[in-house]
Amino acid sequence: MSRVAVIGPGRAGTLLASAFARAGHRVVAVGGGSQASRARLCEQVAGVRNEARPADAARRGELVLLCVPDDALEDVVTHLVLEEALGEGQRAVHFAGSQGLAPLRRARLAGARVAALHPAMTIPAGAHDPEVLVGAAWALTAAPDDVGWARQLIGDLGGDAHEVPDSARTLYHAGLVVGANAVGAVVSIARRLLLAARVDAPEAFLGPLVEASVANVLRDGAKALTGPVVRGDAGTVKAHLDELSRDLPELADPYRALAVIVLSQIRAGLDPGVADELTALLEEER
C-alpha cells in the first residue's frame, strides 16, 4: 500500500482520495487548488496534510495523483519536476480521458513511473461515495513495464482495467463524449418535447424506453434502432417536422439533425427510393 499525494482537490481528486483511503492506501497530503477545496478533502479523509504548494504535497507521496484540469496537467508536472518533488522512486498518474502519456513525459524523464488512467464514470461536484467507482471500466495507458502496478491500482478501487494505446486516447475520449454528453443532450430534447405535449412525468416514459434502447444498441449495434426513419415512414417524419416548425421551431433543427444521424446508421437496410425520399425531406429548405 502506498503513501498517496493528491494534487488538485476538485471533484475527481476528492473522490479519489476517499477511494484510495478506503482501498487501504495512506493518503498523506493534498496540494494545489483553493484552501477551501483542500479543507473539504481533509474533512473527508483523515490524516491528510493540507499543503498550499503542490510541490510540498507531491514530495510526501510515493504515488502522486494528478487531479488538476486537463489543460493544466503538463505545467503542473513540469513545476513538480523542477521543484524536485516528482522523480525517481515515485509513481505519477493522471485521470484525463483525452490525454495519454504526453503530459507525464517530464516526470518519466525525471525517473518517475507513469500511467494515464481514466474511469469511464462521471464525478459530479460533491460526490463523496467511492462506491460509484466500483465496477467502472477504466482506460489504462502505460508503458509495458508500468501496466502491472497501474492495473493493480485500478483493481484496488474495484475498477475493471482495459488497455487503450497512447495513440488512441483522443478517439477513445471522443467515443465517451458522444456516449455521455451527446446522449444526455438528446434525452433533454426528448424531455422538452414531452413537457410540451403536457406529459407531467416525462421520466416515467423516457426512463424505461431510453434504458431499453441503449441496452439493445449496446448489444446489437445500429440494427437495434427502431422508429419512423428505420421504418421508412416519411409521412410521420414530415408530420413531426411540420408541427415542430410551427410550435417549437427551436427544436426542429435538432430533430432534423438527429433523423439524419439515424438515417446514416441504417441507410444500407432501407429501400433506396425510401432512403432518397427521407433525405429530400430532411434536407428540405426551411
Ligand SMILES: NC(=O)c1ccc[n+]([C@@H]2O[C@H](COP(=O)([O-])OP(=O)(O)OC[C@H]3O[C@@H](n4cnc5c(N)ncnc54)[C@H](OP(=O)(O)O)[C@@H]3O)[C@@H](O)[C@H]2O)c1
Ligand atoms: N469530474 C469528472 O467527472 C471526471 C471523471 C473522470 C476524470 N476526470 C479528470 O479528473 C481531472 C480533474 O477534473 P475535475 O472534474 O476534478 O476538475 P475540478 O473539479 O475542476 O478540480 C480541479 C482541481 O485542481 C485545482 N487546480 C486547478 N488548476 C490548478 C493548478 N494549476 N495547480 C494545482 N491545482 C490546480 C482546482 O482548484 P480549485 O480548488 O481552486 O478549483 C481544483 O481543486 C481532469 O483531468 C478530468 O479530466 C474528471
